[in-house]
Amino acid sequence: MKKLSLIIILLAGFGFGAKAQHDPSDQILSTNWDVIGSVDFKTVKETEMYAIFGNEIKKYANKPFELEGYIVPIKDGMKQTKFMLSTLPINQCFYCGKNGVPIMVQVELKEPIKFTYQTVKIKGTLKLSTANAMDNPPISLVGGKAL
Template sequence: MKKLSLILLILVGFGFTAQAQHDPNDQIMSANWDVIGNVDFKTVKETEMYAIFNNEIKKYAGKPFELEGYIVPIKDGMKQSKFMLSTLPINQCFFCGKNGVPIMVMVELVEPIKFTYQTVKVKGILKLSTANAMDNPPISLLSGKAL
């Protein structure tokens, strides 16, 4: 859970945008990532931050949503069923010492998939959380499946 908290802190602390150099050919861009990337955050105090969801993303809440991205594991293992999905590969992420913070969402798959450095496509039910983003992922894909 500490890894997840660190990832979330980094994710929300930098406002869901990449801050450093990366290989632009690796960046995943799509209309669905644009919807997620437009989420803002309100800091209440050092330990509290809340996502502010606009109407565009709210219309997808509770509905199937598809994303392509890179797996960022939160647990060890070659099979992953719960992980962060990123617009940049793990070797270009801030907490790996290489780059800025990419857009990420939490993914929970019904069936685990093998970890890969290549992109994966997933589809799940989009969940928006109004809980403290320092403790919980503000955006998740639940009951997901790899496509």
């Protein structure tokens, strides 16, 4: 849980649109990632931050949604069912090595997939959380499967 909290704090602290120096050919760009990146945050106090969801992302809430990205594990292990999905590879993440914080969502799969440094395509139900973003990921794909 501490790793997840760190990820959320970093996401909240730097925002989804953090600028970074990276290999542009590695970054995943898509209309669906643009939808995810449209979320803003409101800081209430040092320990409270809330996602502000615009109409663009709200129209996808609780519906099937597909993303391609890189696995950022939350827990150790070669098989993953719950992880963060990123627009940049793990070796280009701020907290994992170098550069800024990429756009990320939490993924919860029905069946585990093997960790890979290559991109994966995931389809699941898009969930938006209005809870404190310092404690809970504001955006997730649940009940997902790897394509």
